[in-house]
């Protein structure tokens with residue numbers, strides 16, 4: 001029977017299945033970080049269980065870590081305790097850990113792909129909802145809760161109910177200045193934050209094929225913002241070339257065997273998706289969110305919407321509350337909205353290509369006097385690469401700050417936070433109330449829009465410069 | 466995990482949609498390394514408002530949260546479930562839950578019940594006019610009873626059985642561990658390993 005890509009990967013990982021029960025699925029790779037793992041390791045200790053497959057498990061420190069003075073002990077004692085707990089747990093259970101200061105430390109979803117341990121056809125989980133990022137390689141990757149983290153540590157499996165599949169066809173060619181971030185923001189605005197619920201999304205079409213691996217990761221990263229636990233893209237030559245030179249890529253005969261398997265990983269031509277939608281890439285514009293969920297987005301040259309125009313009562317109420325929180329008035333051109341802070345980073349847009357794209361625009365220019373620009377590479381390796389290319393100089397010369405790797409202001413667990421009512425243009429993935437600091441106001445944007453906004457001080461696209 | 470068969474208590478109406486896990490428990494509270502004590506962070510940004518429904522004395526002691534659609538979106542943090550449980554909630558009713566939140570709640574023994582939005586609206590109105598209205602959530606009979614009304618709900622048999630028996634998933638999977646070993650014996654050699662570390 002013909003299958004979709006997600007169904008193929010699922011079928012290849014079934015350990016056992018029985019009627020009216022979830023399938024027991026084997027997990028090829030388990031990524032760990034300090035926030036969602038301590039209670040899981042505690043559970044193992046209580047039950048006297050080992051980590052079944054430390055060789056399929058890897059940990060990094062990312063959510064809490066400071067991005068300044070990383071050679072000194074972490075100042076916040078609670079953050080320090082959490083990081084110390086991870087270190088002790090990894091040591092006790094024999095799990096590989098990349099700690100602060102290590103050249104492979106960084107955001108868990110940046111580290112996996114750069115090490116080459118994220119490969120097509122795998123099942124990948126992490127106690128973090130943006131695990132969907134790894135779907136860019138044609139892997140089935142999704143976020144799990146702490147009970148499930150413990151389950152995977154103990155058994156290397158998860159009992160799961162098979163999700164439905166949705167094809168999202170993005171056809172056409174992006175205009176200059178429009179990026180993968182704009183594709184995914186437009187998709188979420190179209191299907192809503194609950195639109196992908198219960199589905200694995202498969203992104204297809206000429207505009208997706210044309211994206212680099214970094215661009216594909218940005219798209220898959222935000223699948224969760226559309227309500228989907230996972231999003232994936234069939235692997236192709238772009239994928240294989242990206243994996244090939246990475247440290248953990250298969251070698252020799254293994255590479256040949258892997259490659260011939262990977263080439264089977266696509267949805268059959270006659271496979272039936274439970275749902276299918278199409279987006280025209282030619283029409284897309286740089287996107288920005290105006291509200292407090294990622295579905296509340298519009299093309300940058302629109303005006304702040306008027307809640308009175310929204311017919312659905314629930315959505316109207318949400319829009320009214322969002323505008324109050326965001327301090328915005330209906331009808332205001334989005335491009336006239338002045339921001340205080342620009343955050344360039346996160347597992348959505350903190351990769352080398354994102355930094356290059358922003359640096360290209362900032363080169364030889366200064367940021368507006370009224371703004372601060374925080375550049376936080378997604379991993380220590382991205383930071384080193386950027387420095388080798390002189391990108392750090394570009395950001396510093398423009399008046400920005402060049403930081404060490406971590407999640408940073410994406411969720412403000414470390415000292416990088418917005419103050420109440422401070423307004424940010426952010427390349428991260430969530431504009432929830434208080435996400436980047438209590439009372440902070442977030443507009444989600446692409447790295448290009450972030451850079452242009454930094455220069456002009458108001459939400460802007462490169463074409464406004 | 467405690468068994469859940471039926472629960473009777475009072476309910477709090479939370480008239481908001483898209484309540485994400487950052488609202489349920491903000492990131493600053495996630496630095497703890499235990500599963501308890503998260504009740505202080507529950508809905509913390511809203512709790513400072515005396516008008517917020519959790520602050521109303523009429524609803525003190527409530528154990529059933531009646532939320533708007535798309536409850537629990539966003540981050541996978543299970544701390545959101547623990548915070549609700551630590552506060553005393555046994556059940557959350559909504560017309561739509563985010564997948565990961567629902568999965569987490571089922572693992573941790575917090576019952577999430579899906580009812581049509583009209584039923585949620587009805588319950589909101591009832592408990593807004595009469596906060597002490599008793600609500601019974603019956604997992605055995607698969608219904609929610611309030612006043613003279615009975616709202617039936619759907620839940621898959623496997624999850625229902627697990628919750629009613631209070632069974633934990635790891636124990637269940639351990640019974641199949643030989644099958645896991647057999648699967649491992651057939652895994653392709655080219656699959657990556659994290660050990661030894663390569664830089």
Ligand code: SF4
Pocket residue numbers: 062063107108109128130346347348406407410411428429
């Ligand atoms: S960068 Fe943001 S979204 Fe990504 S893992 Fe870190 S906190 Fe989560």
